[in-house]
Amino acid sequence: MQKLKVGIIGAGRIGQVHAKSITYHIPQAEIVAISDIYLEGAMKVADELGIPNACADYHEILNNPEIEAVLICSSTDTHADIAVEAAEAGKHIFCEKPVDLTVAKIKKVISAVEKAGVKLQIGFNRRYDHNFAEIKRLANEGKLGKLQTIKITSRDPEPPAIEYVKVSGGIFLDMTVHDFDMARFIGGEVEEVYANATVMVDPAIGEAGDVDTALVALKFKSGAIGVIDNCRKACYGYDQRLEVFGSGGQASASNDTPTNVAYINNDGNRTDKPLYFFLERYMQSFADEMKEFINAVQNDVPTKTTVNDGLEALRLGLAAKLSVAEHRPVKLSEIEC
Amino acid sequence: MQKLKVGIIGAGRIGQVHAKSITYHIPQAEIVAISDIYLEGAMKVADELGIPNACADYHEILNNPEIEAVLICSSTDTHADIAVEAAEAGKHIFCEKPVDLTVAKIKKVISAVEKAGVKLQIGFNRRYDHNFAEIKRLANEGKLGKLQTIKITSRDPEPPAIEYVKVSGGIFLDMTVHDFDMARFIGGEVEEVYANATVMVDPAIGEAGDVDTALVALKFKSGAIGVIDNCRKACYGYDQRLEVFGSGGQASASNDTPTNVAYINNDGNRTDKPLYFFLERYMQSFADEMKEFINAVQNDVPTKTTVNDGLEALRLGLAAKLSVAEHRPVKLSEIEC
Amino acid sequence: MQKLKVGIIGAGRIGQVHAKSITYHIPQAEIVAISDIYLEGAMKVADELGIPNACADYHEILNNPEIEAVLICSSTDTHADIAVEAAEAGKHIFCEKPVDLTVAKIKKVISAVEKAGVKLQIGFNRRYDHNFAEIKRLANEGKLGKLQTIKITSRDPEPPAIEYVKVSGGIFLDMTVHDFDMARFIGGEVEEVYANATVMVDPAIGEAGDVDTALVALKFKSGAIGVIDNCRKACYGYDQRLEVFGSGGQASASNDTPTNVAYINNDGNRTDKPLYFFLERYMQSFADEMKEFINAVQNDVPTKTTVNDGLEALRLGLAAKLSVAEHRPVKLSEIEC
Amino acid sequence: MQKLKVGIIGAGRIGQVHAKSITYHIPQAEIVAISDIYLEGAMKVADELGIPNACADYHEILNNPEIEAVLICSSTDTHADIAVEAAEAGKHIFCEKPVDLTVAKIKKVISAVEKAGVKLQIGFNRRYDHNFAEIKRLANEGKLGKLQTIKITSRDPEPPAIEYVKVSGGIFLDMTVHDFDMARFIGGEVEEVYANATVMVDPAIGEAGDVDTALVALKFKSGAIGVIDNCRKACYGYDQRLEVFGSGGQASASNDTPTNVAYINNDGNRTDKPLYFFLERYMQSFADEMKEFINAVQNDVPTKTTVNDGLEALRLGLAAKLSVAEHRPVKLSEIEC
Structure with missing residues (x-):
């Protein structure tokens, strides 16, 4: 070929x-x-x-x-x-x-x-991450039974520059958007969003009109519930975890680390912090999403991550912003589509 | 003596x-x-x-x-x-x-x-659990910095009898009440509650007027945010975890297990499920809370878990019930005190 | 009764x-x-x-x-x-x-x-330890297939007093004796012993005629091989582990710890050191061996740990001493019985 | 350049x-x-x-x-x-x-x-493995203090073809040779070797004049002791671990796995088996050793893994073979050099 x-x-x-x-x-x-x-x-x-x-x-x-x-x-x-x-x-x-x-x-x-x-494919690379893809596989195979609770943790090692914060659309559109896509990837369509959000990392982020610490409660159309917790800064590094609980079992992904070495001395047992940031953590997924795209084009098969996925993730972000602004749960049907 | x-x-x-x-x-x-x-x-x-x-x-x-x-x-x-x-x-x-x-x-x-x-002490035994007490100790010592996000997972191995569900006051008053106390133990007073809740384990629980799967989003007076996720039944057993994230670090408690044995064969690496239920999981904490009570009486020192703690946990439960009923965030100040 | x-x-x-x-x-x-x-x-x-x-x-x-x-x-x-x-x-x-x-x-x-x-029962309490008993159960159930390699790690948090070292019979008779019994508990009778031993913790132990760091290679009658590694002092505490490898799988027991809390910050992810020493680590096993003894007497059933087990563990210790003295592998049949 | x-x-x-x-x-x-x-x-x-x-x-x-x-x-x-x-x-x-x-x-x-x-560099790629290199780093930095006990586990997922076994020089020269190099990489020169070896995986291996399950006890010139355990077949896959114990602490490397996902249901908590075999497990180290070689040539710096390392690993293998043949500890000085 x-x-x-x-x-x-x-x-x-x-x-x-x-x-x-x-x-x-x-x-x-x-x-x-x-x-x-x-x-x-x-x-x-x-x-x-x-x-x-x-x-x-x-x-x-x-x-x-x-x-x-x-x-x-x-x-x-x-x-x-x-x-x-x-x-x-x-x-x-x-x-x-x-x-x-x-x-x-x-x-x-x-x-x-x-x-x-x-064909169009959106760069939601985390769908191709080895850990999250394995959890999706377990769910697809029915190993988790009927999904009940989906929990996503997503924290960055450092906040972005304030200049970026001002134009990014805010945490829900530039950071949580990945987590919203993950929520949909695992749990299907979302019906309602409620967001708690606050400024605890840097007052300048608040002055720029954004928040830096957030928790988004989700109701899925399937009846399942979910939660995303975000922070612009975790002192221990990039924290990317997923836990899916269903009637048949629970699957959870812990962070990838540079090594599997444990060092124990009088102070305790020390293991590695997570891989530094998204380039390190998601390198494998970036390559795999690109292979998928090349394959979709060459063999004329549908792309797995479509522009509609981009649209729905945006709408969830807009719903979260509205939830914070009006301090109430927001149905996704309230957001233009 | x-x-x-x-x-x-x-x-x-x-x-x-x-x-x-x-x-x-x-x-x-x-x-x-x-x-x-x-x-x-x-x-x-x-x-x-x-x-x-x-x-x-x-x-x-x-x-x-x-x-x-x-x-x-x-x-x-x-x-x-x-x-x-x-x-x-x-x-x-x-x-x-x-x-x-x-x-x-x-x-x-x-x-x-x-x-x-x-003197009066309330039986919130989990405050005395070795894992949660250690996290409290780390927080008190400042090892976690300013607390930002508190996450509590609490799932039972089996739902209670329907007869009990009918008179217990519902999941928020009989089950989440322990988690509300844990939230206060770690994060201090709560300002607002928003609860998502559904029936996914057993329709009979719904018919009895209760829910069996819930997620409660919390705002603490300190500015921290929190989330409790509950389920009346986890097929893998009693799931009792706590994760506290702050500016200085994160502490998390995983479940206690009967043994520390790993068995690996062609099917994967298998370790134990959690200890069966609260009698097994919290045995140590039951003994320790009683020692604390006996000591408080004998040496005339204050009890650490007071009737006020019981009152506040109840009010959080009532706020969660109201949140579900009216489908909105509820300020704790709306609840009689 | x-x-x-x-x-x-x-x-x-x-x-x-x-x-x-x-x-x-x-x-x-x-x-x-x-x-x-x-x-x-x-x-x-x-x-x-x-x-x-x-x-x-x-x-x-x-x-x-x-x-x-x-x-x-x-x-x-x-x-x-x-x-x-x-x-x-x-x-x-x-x-x-x-x-x-x-x-x-x-x-x-x-x-x-x-x-x-x-009836006579010997205080080889470790046979009743929850972790080691679970590995024995897996072996008995055939989950490990034919046993091939048995590895025992046994290190103390602190060396004993020199006065004790002088009369104890030496590391192989006072410390390794427990590990020899564990080797027999899991792998059956031993045919040959080869011991490497050295003084690395405290020269005074050497002056007292003993060693403080040792490695004992075992051949079992079944054809399996084994190794015990001992040290009189591990700066991180009491290290008691067992790994059994067979044609059907491998089972390993890691150390028990005071809590299951992980604390992660910029320095890494810290978990607990092992429980302090034998009183803490083996408390459950001490109670369980005593229940077993009381039961054996009351219900007239055989004790599981007999005086013969005490004899055989001693003979292994004597063989290890001879191996060090003569710098050669020693068949157990060379030791008086 | x-x-x-x-x-x-x-x-x-x-x-x-x-x-x-x-x-x-x-x-x-x-x-x-x-x-x-x-x-x-x-x-x-x-x-x-x-x-x-x-x-x-x-x-x-x-x-x-x-x-x-x-x-x-x-x-x-x-x-x-x-x-x-x-x-x-x-x-x-x-x-x-x-x-x-x-x-x-x-x-x-x-x-x-x-x-x-x-310049000549030998393909002892494991020295460049992220886990083992990290342990070496800890040792070099003095975090382990004076080294006392070095334990290497090395088991293959499947035995090689019998035709290969016949010409490979045997397990000590074709398989343990990597572990001997690791022992020297961490612990320095070896003084004496004692090997236990047996046929437990496949009688055809024994008929071809080789063994398939082995345990090699080492004495290092530094006074440290060590042990290597090998098997031609582990049903759970490629098992490559290292544990180094010293006066200052202990470092251990567990196996790398395809994902960090845990799946828990009524049967227990299941995590991944190790990466399949050396191509998967050591891919990173193969690339890193080649970078090191290219760099050594281009910048005229010494190679880190020399032909002398190849010679010494061979001599250790020959000593192990002699130990099995004569059923006694063998000093490395007995082997031609």
């Missing part, structure tokens, strides 16, 4: 992750071009990975007839517009999350993609 | 637990009499443990001038009345939880105890 | 352990008398536990016709002589380990016990 | 591992040619990884002036001869273990390498 020809739009941190995954781990694809508004950045990555073309304007990628699929790794506010253009150019699309911070723009993407008949 | 002379009112399961703790583990006290409306039961326990007096009417215990302290282990609906009588008789009181299902009656107990100048 | 009347010879640390087990946990027995060459010690224990008689001379116990069974908890050098006298007096015997440091004296005990037709 | 030009001799399993490591993970090097006596194999790998030259005769690689370093991944019996030729051709050498099964031939390699002034 011929290699899938790919263009990458955006040569920042996540663009580089995907560029390396394809170069080193996915012989089924090759990167033909990479763009970045900061041309030097694109050139540097192209040079390091042997990508033949680097450019500043992503339209060069969209206009390149050789390119079959694009990876949208630019800043969030450009995702939807580029996705619409890419669909119109007949390119298959891998789009980083969040697709957009408004329902309206995501719906335009949905229309464009449907009209063009191209 | 002379042994403290104790009478036990109620020779059921929990009455026997305390009778054995004193007989076998607390040489500082001796049981002078035990009563039960079912006289045969009291006589059987008396015979087994060498207690000199058994009677059907607890007034014999209250009227016995030799007895300095009583343990109220009778059915919940009798706790408050007996506590008032015991205070009036000048006896120190250890009272099983819940003190009562109404605020009004607990306040009568508070008045009577204050008037009589006797 | 009438209570078994027991006398305890020796009111030191282990005598007190058994006295408390019977008083608090074994209603089927009662202690009629306790003796100690240091009378004050016996009187103190008698007073605390309500034992009616205390004496300096153990013959008072042997001559007391009311007493049916004796617990020999005196110093090691007196075990065998007292056991012979006790047998001749028709008393059932629970004898602390080691029975003696010579084969000849143990054989006299065997003769006396057989002639008198009394 | 210019890329190091490498040739690979042997395109079997381990040759492919290194070829992929360099291609995908080590941009500092490029593979110029690969050879295999089975030409088709070399061509297939070359095609997959974009290696420009494939040949049957390794002399084409040795004679290629462009190639600076060779990886010797051919069958064991050819290692030493090829290494000598490579040194004479002025190539730096990465040589898979064991270098040879005789001391004499390894010494020829040592001479040739010294004479030519080329």
Whole structure:
């Protein structure tokens, strides 16, 4: 089979992750071009990975007839517009999350993609994480019986820069969005959201209009209940856990660690902290989601993480924001769709 | 020092637990009499443990001038009345939880105890559990920094009899009450409660007017947030865990197990399920709370778990019930006190 | 059934352990008398536990016709002589380990016990430990298949006093003897022993003629192989582990700890050190071995840990000493029996 | 810096591992040619990884002036001869273990390498494993104090083919050789070896003149003691553990597993078995040892795993064989060097 020809739009941190995954781990694809508004950045990555073309304007990628699929790794506010253009150019699309911070723009993407008949996959990489995928497998096999309680813990090692907080849409749209997707991945559609939120890490986050510590209670349509707890900073590192309790059993994923070494002395028994942050923790999942996307395009099978998943995760984030603003449980049906 | 002379009112399961703790583990006290409306039961326990007096009417215990302290282990609906009588008789009181299902009656107990100048300790034994006490110690020593998120998991191995469900006051008053006390023990006073609840274990529980699977989101006055998740039945047994996250670190208690043996074969690595139920899991804490009570009386120091703790746990339960009924967050200040 | 009347010879640390087990946990027995060459010690224990008689001379116990069974908890050098006298007096015997440091004296005990037709149980309490008993159960049920490798780790938190080291018979007879018994408990009879031993903890132990760090390689008659590693001092505490590997799987017991709390901060994830020393670690096993002995006497069933087990553990210790002395593997058949 | 030009001799399993490591993970090097006596194999790998030259005769690689370093991944019996030729051709050498099964031939390699002034690194990849490297780091930092006891467990998921057993030199030379190197890596030079060995997995292994279950007791020159336990088959998979006990603490490495998921139901709490076999378990270490080699050549720093390490590991294996043959402890000084 011929290699899938790919263009990458955006040569920042996540663009580089995907560029390396394809170069080193996915012989089924090759990167033909990479763009970045900061041309030097694109050139540097192209040079390091042997990508033949680097450019500043992503339209060069969209206009390149050789390119079959694009990876949208630019800043969030450009995702939807580029996705619409890419669909119109007949390119298959891998789009980083969040697709957009408004329902309206995501719906335009949905229309464009449907009209063009191209594939689109959203970068909810955690669905491909070895631990969470194993819990999903146990649930699918019926080992957990009827799901009753889903608990997600998601804490970052450090808060983002205040400048980012101001434009990110807030914790529910930039951080919890991954957890909302995980909740849906495991438990299906959500009916209602209630969010407790506070500022305990850094007053500057509050001054920027956001919160840094939150707890979101969920009701699923299936009748199950759930909870997500988030914090912008855990002093011990990146804390990413999932616990699913059902009538048939319980499955829980603890954190991945650099080593499995225990050191015991008079002070106690010490084991490792979690892997540092998302690049370390989720490296395997980034490669696996990209393999899935390449495979979906090459073999014309549906992508597993669709633009609709991006839309629903956004709506959950908007519901959580409304819950905090109005201090009441919010039905998902109250949010535009 | 002379042994403290104790009478036990109620020779059921929990009455026997305390009778054995004193007989076998607390040489500082001796049981002078035990009563039960079912006289045969009291006589059987008396015979087994060498207690000199058994009677059907607890007034014999209250009227016995030799007895300095009583343990109220009778059915919940009798706790408050007996506590008032015991205070009036000048006896120190250890009272099983819940003190009562109404605020009004607990306040009568508070008045009577204050008037009589006797000590009263509530049977919130979990405060004395080795794991939870260690987390409290870490918090007190500042090892957790400023507390941010408190998570309590509490699931039973089997639901109680439907007859019990009908009179218990419901899951929030008979089961979550322990978790509400744990929340206060660790996080201090609670400001607001929001409860999600559903029937997923047994429709008969729903028909009896109760729920069997619940999630309670808490806001503490300190600004911390919390969550309790409960279920009347976990197929893998009694699940009792606590996780406290703060700016300085996180402490978590996993379940106690019968052994520390791992057995690995082609099917995976198998370790034990949790200890069966509360008698096994909390045996150590039952003995330790009783030692604490005996010591408080003998050395005239304050009891650590007071009738006010019983009152506040009840109010949290009532707030949770109201939250479910009115489907909204409920401030604790809305509940009579 | 009438209570078994027991006398305890020796009111030191282990005598007190058994006295408390019977008083608090074994209603089927009662202690009629306790003796100690240091009378004050016996009187103190008698007073605390309500034992009616205390004496300096153990013959008072042997001559007391009311007493049916004796617990020999005196110093090691007196075990065998007292056991012979006790047998001749028709008393059932629970004898602390080691029975003696010579084969000849143990054989006299065997003769006396057989002639008198009394029961004798040796205090190899670890057979009754919840973890090790569970591994034995797995082996008995065939879950481990054919046993191939048995690994025992046994390290003390602190070395004993040098005075004790001088008279104890050395590490193989006073410490490894428990591990030799565990090896036989799990793997059956041993055919050959090879011991590596060195002084790394304290030169004074070497000057006293003993070693403090040792490794004993075992060949079992079944064809299985084994290893015991010992140290007189582990800075992190009492380390007592067992791992059994067979064709059907592997079972391993990790250490018991005071709590199941994990505390994680920037320094790593900290859990508890093992329970402090044998009194803490093996408390449950001390009670359970005593229940077993009382039951064996009362219901006339064989004791599970016999004087022959004491003899064989001694012979393994003597073989290990010979192996070190002659720097070669030693067949157990070379040791007098 | 210019890329190091490498040739690979042997395109079997381990040759492919290194070829992929360099291609995908080590941009500092490029593979110029690969050879295999089975030409088709070399061509297939070359095609997959974009290696420009494939040949049957390794002399084409040795004679290629462009190639600076060779990886010797051919069958064991050819290692030493090829290494000598490579040194004479002025190539730096990465040589898979064991270098040879005789001391004499390894010494020829040592001479040739010294004479030519080329670098040689032995493929003792486990030194680069994240877990074992962490224990080494703790030891180096003094966290373990003076080392007292070193315990290595090494069990394979399946025995090799009988044909391989017949020519491999036996378990001590083909399997334990890795563990002997680990023992030296952690504990330094060994003074004496005593080996217990038996056939418990498959009688055909015994008929082929080898054993399948073994325990090797070690005395280190430092005074420390050690033990290695091996088995050709563990039904639960590849078991690779290390425990190091010293005066300052103990460090232990448990097995790596595919996920960190725990699944608990009525049957117990199940976690993963170890990663399947050495390709899965040691993938990270294979890449890291190759980076180390490439770096040593490019920056002219010493290799960390030298031909002397290969020699000493062989001598330990020969000592273990002699110990079994003569049923006695064997001093390493008895083995030719």
